[in-house]
Amino acid sequence: MTHVERRACQRFAVPEAKVVCTRRSRLPFRTAIERDGVLMDLSRGGVRFLITENLKKKTRVKLEIRVPGESSTLQVTGRVVWSWPHPGGVYQEVAVQFEPYGVPAGANSPEVLEAIAELERRFCQPCDRRAGWPLDQDELDMDPALFDPCAGEVAPSVSL
Numbered sequence: 001m002t003h004v005e006r007r008a009c010q011r012f013a014v015p016e017a018k019v020v021c022t023r024r025s026r027l028p029f030r031t032a033i034e035r036d037g038v039l040m041d042l043s044r045g046g047v048r049f050l051i052t053e054n055l056k057k058k059t060r061v062k063l064e065i066r067v068p069g070e071s072s073t074l075q076v077t078g079r080v081v082w083s084w085p086h087p088g089g090v091y092q093e094v095a096v097q098f099e100p101y102g103v104p105a106g107a108n109s110p111e112v113l114e115a116i117a118e119l120e121r122r123f124c125q126p127c128d129r130r131a132g133w134p135l136d137q138d139e140l141d142m143d144p145a146l147f148d149p150c151a152g153e154v155a156p157s158v159s160l
Contacts, residue, residue: 009043
């Protein structure tokens with residue numbers, strides 16, 4: 001079973017991606033509550049999204065991540081790390097850490113990890129390590145030593 005340390009994972013945005021979050025109901029006569037959300041960023045270790053429900057820390061959730069243009073969705077489970085009001089007051093910003101990947105019961109499928117790694121290759125941009133912001137070509141030409149590509153290593157030269 002593979003556990004991914006969250007700080008070792010590069011976060012990246014997937015434009016127009018959606019999240020469907022399902023959790024068990026606290027009421028005995030309802031089995032599950034499902035809410036639609038908007039993906040803010042994704043990594044191999046977890047996800048951050050906006051949703052209209054305040055989820056308590058440590059709540060176990062099932063997530064379905066829908067990426068535009070993809071025929072299948074990513075099905076993952078995890079636990080809420082934090083949840084707080086998003087500016088504007090309508091949505092909650094929620095962070096979920098994924099359960100480990102592997103074959104034991106309750107683990108996420110290794111195929112999901114591979115799919116997230118592929119999305120990372122497609123959508124992750126070199127970032128300024130000091131600020132975490134995507135860079136434009138002029139900045140890349142100025143000082144490539146400042147930039148951390150998605151693989152987590154500083155590249156001797158950056159080409160786009």
